[in-house]
Amino acid sequence: MRGSLTDTALPAAFAGWFMARGWAPHDHQMAMLAAAREGRHALLVAPTGGGKTLAGFLPSLLDLADGAHRGLHTLYVSPLKALTVDVHRNLERPIAEMALPIRAETRTGDTPEAKRRRQRRQPPHILMTTPESLALMLSYPDAATLFGGLRAVVIDEVHALAGSKRGDLLALGLARLSRLAPDARRVGLSATVAWPDDLKRWLAPDADAVSVDLVACTEGTAAKIVLLQSDSLPWSGHTAHYALPQVYQAIVESGTTIVFVNTRAQAEIVFQGLWRLNDAALPIALHHGSLAAEQRRKVEAAMAAGRLRAVVATSSLDLGVDWAAVDLVVQIGAPKGVSRLVQRIGRAGHQLDRPSRALLVPGNRFEVLECQAALDAIRDGELDGERPGPGGLEVLAQHILGTACAGPFTADALYAEVRRAAPYAHLARNDFDDTVRFVTDGGYALAGYDRYCRLTRGEDGSYRLAAPAFARLYRMNVGTIVEAVMLRVKLKKGPVLGQVEEYFIQGLSPGDTFLFSGEVLRFEGVRDTTVLVTRADGSEPKVPAYAGGRLPLSTNLASRVRTMLDRPGHWHALPPPVHRWLDLQRRRSLLPAGDRLLVETFPRRGREFLVAYAFEGRNAHQTLGLLLTRRMERAGLGPLGFVATDYVLAVWSLRPATDVAALFGLDMLGDDLEEWMAESAVLRRTFRNVAVIAGLIERRHPGHEKTGRQVTFNTDLIYTVLRQYDPGHVLLRATRDDAARGFVDARRLAALLTRVQGHIDVRRLERVSPLAVPVLLEIGKETVEGGGWEEALDDAAQALIDEAMRAPSDGLVAGTATA
Amino acid sequence: MSAAAFSFGGEPVIATPMGALVLPDHAALVVADLHLEKGSALARRNRLLPPYDTRATLERLAAAVHRWQPQVVVCLGDSFHDGGGEARLDPADRDALTNLMAGRTWIWVTGNHDRDAAGALGGRVVTSWSLAALTCRHQAEATADTPELSGHFHPKAAVALYRRRLSRPCFVEDDRRLILPAFGAFTGGLDVFDPALTGLLAPHFRAHLLGRDTVHTLPAAALLRPRR
Structure with missing residues (x-):
């Protein structure tokens, strides 16, 4: 299925170049060229390895071949620094081999200051950068000169950017670019997604999908995906x-x-x-986001050079660099989403004419169902994933400040401009005005505070930066990625091994061991921001429980799993242990049916259990658990704790729940949710991110850092005070919106509760049901936070005192008096 | 509300969950490190934090005054975050504060942040103050020979709960000195095992941690040491 004919469409030099390499242009590469010639925006949707990058750049190379263009012609934006470097290297090949008069360069956070200055003075023809670096470039007063002659913007991995805060920032930057360079075409490169129209809208200069041509790569062969067969399937666990x-x-x-x-x-x-197991000593490496950057680069280089036989990786390898040599992808544990699995499988067999091979390895029985559901969905060509939602106001605040850094603006013009970006197409004027007010003077309700301001208003109504200091602050804090506070892990008298979230270390005492970078390490202590460790070979580690990487089950997969349970006739495709397990559940209790909610209650070891088979993903279940325990508390049931998995929620209490339907009432979404969200630690964490992005507090910078806990503590204080005195403040609105979409997943919870009203099957059992075993096994592995820490402190105080009294101390503690 | 009652320097004292210390025999209330107008002080340095910290702090102070009805209020220094703080008070906040002061003996001990306090709002501005046998000053003195009440350090202490570290502001106390937690809304803290504090305290000191409704008294041995 290679391109039909090339010589009429391509100039001789290019046709010759393809020929010399024994290639012919792909159909989609020619289609991208055709779109360019008609001056249309284009979105290319293609699997990895389809010559996607070249398809994006080919029109620019043709345009630049005669050497006539002066200044910046094409801007390439990718979510990964590593990808800009890799794409640059790949692009230099045709440029060198055809001796094209084209200068291509990268510009990222790693680019030295001198080179950045030079790039602004004498820009290359093609500049490869990241969303953050683009925002920085746009914040300089000379942005209009730099970008004025721009002809094309190529955005790589659009699917990974649209719908994220980085995507919001980039969309706003693109709206700005459209104003500076109205003629620049937009080109998007994306993996296959379930919602191409949303991506077209995101890419289009006026959030209008019609102005973008969709080019789909139909080449390629179906992947060969196998579900691992085994007679012994664990009840729980994910490894x-x-x-x-x-x-x-x-x-x-x-x-x-x-x-x-x-x-x-x-x-x-x-x-x-x-x-x-590695008796043959095969070169097997490890790759995840906590490892030191240079260590990751080494693994990637070894991979590219074909020196590795396998690499164990997290989502750190989901995007990025092409490795043609990969011929097998193994997915261990649940796939969580169809689109994600398809992308991971696409990392193997990077030539379109070779099928990808993949092996799915479920970690437990529920994951078998999930793997099978994912296989069915891939067979049916049905993808999933979250559609991009509205953009965050905190990102808008950052963009407004950046705009002011470049020069004065008027509110009306800027409002019109940001609404051209799809995430802000429906931005209400009052939300915009509140955000401008926040940027101007904090936007607080307290009168008399507006004498402190970042922006001043001219007589013509235009806003301008109040002092150059704010431009410096903006440039130091640009971007939307707020990292969890990370500490360096360093071997005593040895090298740095990588980074670990601070909260994990807080739970360790000197002498504790943990698994990191493939080794068992002993925690020795912390010096400044460095965790000192020694090797502890052979001992049993305490495993790191990082927060990252826990995606909830997608809605699509969840509904497929429900359907599968509902159709015993299709169970023969499942491994025998799973088949028997479901059969047993059908006889002992009931199977969760279609759109109904099964709730089982049973006593066990003096506790009362309630298990709800909701299949709405961990985040929604976590929120449901928190709300349910509040209601059970009020009903006098004495809830003790709960555990949430992607599939079910289990709550245990002193007394059994009798009116289950009332417990799951829709009114839970009203005051209960509001009240809980207001107090929850999740909101505080979200607020911290929002406050950093909006520029209320500063990002930490290497060199002059306070400790992370201080930052957390300070934003907590700010959050508490702001909530009490200015509950309608724009940053609190942004925080609630963000949490409702993310950690809290209120949307899915609401959909669940609405769906099951009047459709709840309650089974009172004498003992635990087969389907409930996996979630009960999770108890004790997961930290359960039933009540707040306040109650925990009260409960634990006596135990602590008892323990402390045995310690060698003077022990003269006076009793507590009730005041 | 459960406060911790104990005896210090021969005087009965009550450590309240809000972080104020009460001397019932002398109808006195002692608070440390209010840091009023910290928000506006930061705003002057281009950080536009929410400006409600003064109001939040004064409302808490009003609640404490209302609850204990003291005749004497001693503020142990750093009552304002900087020298210009008094002048920047919002009129409503200024009224709230002068109302609290009315009819009471009000002592402003000066601290490092408000060394030049003018006492424009009334009250007495002093570098130290004697309350019965106790000396009140901003920062504890290593050579102090009388029992001493002070602030300055914003002490906090951590305990391990379910393998997590929970850190709270606290009173910290040995036989010679009692250091109060910061009362201000925007104030961070210093761990009690920081050398700056352990250098002042006897090894077997006690910490009174502020819970939401209760003060938890723990000996030093029961506290989590910071990682180092």
């Missing part, structure tokens, strides 16, 4: 320890394998497990 010998065998039999897992902790465990 698939039982299957590692089979995984190892698959690695032995393949050229190069990527073993994908879902969390960094899983990566560590699987990596160690594989090395225990």
